[in-house]
Amino acid sequence: MPSGQFSDIPETLGVLDVDVFIKVLSRTLFSPFFTAFIPLLVASQRQQWDAPAVKWSAGWFFLLSMFWSLRFISKLWRNGGSLLYQSARTSWENQIVLITGGASGTGELLANTLAVRNVDVVVLDVNPIVSENYNVHYYKCDISNWEEVNVISKRIIEEVGQPTIVVNNAGVVQGKPLVELSAEDINQTFAVNTLGHFWVLKAFLPGIVKQRFGHIVTVSSVTAFAGIARMADYCASKSAVISLHESLRYELDKIYRTPQIRTTLVTTGFIHTPLFSRSSYAATETPSPLPAWLFHFFAPPLDSHEVVKAIIAALDANESTDIKLPFYAHLVALSRVFPSWVRDVLQWVILQISGADYMMENFVKVSGLRGDEEVVNDEGSKEA
Known part of the structure; x- marks a missing residue:
C-alpha cells in the first residue's frame, strides 16, 4: 500500500481483507478435496453412516464437487481442451x-x-x-x-x-x-x-x-x-x-x-x-x-x-x-x-x-x- 494512504488502518489489517478470507475458504470449506474428509471424520467418531451430520457433510461435498466439475468442464469447453490431456502452456520463445x-x-x-x-x-x-x-x-x-x-x-x-x-x-x-x-x-x-x-x-x-x-x-x-x-x-x-x-x-x-x-x-x-x-x-x-x-x-x-x-x-x-x-x-x-x-x-x-x-x-x-x-x-x- 502506498505510503500515507489509509494511515488509520491498524497494521495487522494492512494486508487483511475479504479477498484473503475468500482465498482461505476456497481452499478449505469450499474445496472438494478438503470437504471429502469431513464425512469420513464424522463417521469415525462412532457416528452411524445415516446420521444427519454424516449426510449433511456428504451432501455438501457432493454439491461442491458438482460446482467445481461444471467450472472445469466450462474451462475445457472454452479452450477446446480434453479430459485426457492438458493444453500446452505458452512457450515464451519468439513471443x-x-x-x-x-x-x-x-x-x-x-x-x-x-x-x-x-x-x-x-x-x-x-x-x-x-x-x-x-x-x-x-x-x-x-x-x-x-x-x-x-x-x-x-x-x-x-x-x-x-x-x-x-x-x-x-x-x-x-x-x-x-x-x-x-x-x-x-x-x-x-x-x-x-x-x-x-x-x-x-x-x-x-x-x-x-x-x-x-x-x-x-x-x-x-x-x-x-x-x-x-x-x-x-x-x-x-x-x-x-x-x-x-x-x-x-x-x-x-x-x-x-x-x-x-x-x-x-x-x-x-x-x-x-x-x-x-x-x-x-x-x-x-x-x-x-x-x-x-x-x-x-x-x-x-x-x-x-x-x-x-x-x-x-x-x-x-x-x-x-x-x-x-x-x-x-x-x-x-x-x-x-x-x-x-x-x-x-x-x-x-x-x-x-x-x-x-x-x-x-x-x-x-x-x-x-x-x-x-x-x-x-x-x-x-x-x-
Missing part, C-alpha cells in the same frame, strides 16, 4: 508482446516484468517508458488515431516482428458530471478507451490470425457493470470493450476458425496507478462512509503487481479466461442477472461500501492531458 499504455502504471510493470523473461515487448504510448531492459521497444503512438496506428504498426512488424500477444491496456478518465463534459472530453474518452482497442486490433489481428496462434488481452473495469457518478463516459467506454471482447471471441471461433487464439478479459476495481492518483481513493480520506479499515477490508484497492500477476498467469496457461479483481468485482458483475429490485439493493450496498459515487468528487486529471488542458500541481494551482 512478441504489444502493450498499449505501457509507459506507466500496470502497463509499465507488465512490460518490464515480461522483459525480464527475455520476451520482446513493444510499448505504444504518447509518453516514453522508463526501462533498463534492452528488449523493451517503445513507439510513440496516439492509439486514438487510426492513421497513426496504421503507420506505426507497419514499422513495428518490419523492425521487431509480428506481435503474438496484444494487451489493450491504455485508458483515460475525465472525472466530470455528464453535463460538464465537453465534446473534447467525450471524444477523447471513447477514442482512447474504446476506439483505440479497435484500431490496435485492426492493425495487428490479421497477422495473428495468419499465424493461427496468439493471445488478446482486453483490459476493462468493474465500472462497466455499474454506473458511477462523474464517470458516465468512462463506464460506457469500458462497457463497450466488453462487448468488443465477446464479439472478437466468436469471430475467432466462427469466422477465422482459430479457437487456439486465446482471449482474456480483465475487469478490476481501483488500482493504484497515475490514472486515478488524484481521486479520493488515492487520498488519505476514503470516499466511503465506513471507517477506513472497514472500507479497506471490503473494497481493497489493488496494487499493479496483483493485476500483472493475474495477467501473466493467464498468458502462461495459454487459456482464454476472465480475470475479476478484487472479489467484489464478481458480485458487481453477477448483480446484472438478478431482478431489478435485487440489483438496485446490491448496487446500493456495494456503492455504499466502496464510496464509488464520491471517489471523483475532487478529482484532478493528471494522465492523458490534451493540449487544451491545464496542468494542476499538488497544491491545486494551475500551471502553464
Whole structure:
C-alpha cells in the first residue's frame, strides 16, 4: 500500500481483507478435496453412516464437487481442451508482446516484468517508458488515431516482428458530471478507451490470425457493470470493450476458425496507478462512509503487481479466461442477472461500501492531458 494512504488502518489489517478470507475458504470449506474428509471424520467418531451430520457433510461435498466439475468442464469447453490431456502452456520463445499504455502504471510493470523473461515487448504510448531492459521497444503512438496506428504498426512488424500477444491496456478518465463534459472530453474518452482497442486490433489481428496462434488481452473495469457518478463516459467506454471482447471471441471461433487464439478479459476495481492518483481513493480520506479499515477490508484497492500477476498467469496457461479483481468485482458483475429490485439493493450496498459515487468528487486529471488542458500541481494551482 502506498505510503500515507489509509494511515488509520491498524497494521495487522494492512494486508487483511475479504479477498484473503475468500482465498482461505476456497481452499478449505469450499474445496472438494478438503470437504471429502469431513464425512469420513464424522463417521469415525462412532457416528452411524445415516446420521444427519454424516449426510449433511456428504451432501455438501457432493454439491461442491458438482460446482467445481461444471467450472472445469466450462474451462475445457472454452479452450477446446480434453479430459485426457492438458493444453500446452505458452512457450515464451519468439513471443512478441504489444502493450498499449505501457509507459506507466500496470502497463509499465507488465512490460518490464515480461522483459525480464527475455520476451520482446513493444510499448505504444504518447509518453516514453522508463526501462533498463534492452528488449523493451517503445513507439510513440496516439492509439486514438487510426492513421497513426496504421503507420506505426507497419514499422513495428518490419523492425521487431509480428506481435503474438496484444494487451489493450491504455485508458483515460475525465472525472466530470455528464453535463460538464465537453465534446473534447467525450471524444477523447471513447477514442482512447474504446476506439483505440479497435484500431490496435485492426492493425495487428490479421497477422495473428495468419499465424493461427496468439493471445488478446482486453483490459476493462468493474465500472462497466455499474454506473458511477462523474464517470458516465468512462463506464460506457469500458462497457463497450466488453462487448468488443465477446464479439472478437466468436469471430475467432466462427469466422477465422482459430479457437487456439486465446482471449482474456480483465475487469478490476481501483488500482493504484497515475490514472486515478488524484481521486479520493488515492487520498488519505476514503470516499466511503465506513471507517477506513472497514472500507479497506471490503473494497481493497489493488496494487499493479496483483493485476500483472493475474495477467501473466493467464498468458502462461495459454487459456482464454476472465480475470475479476478484487472479489467484489464478481458480485458487481453477477448483480446484472438478478431482478431489478435485487440489483438496485446490491448496487446500493456495494456503492455504499466502496464510496464509488464520491471517489471523483475532487478529482484532478493528471494522465492523458490534451493540449487544451491545464496542468494542476499538488497544491491545486494551475500551471502553464
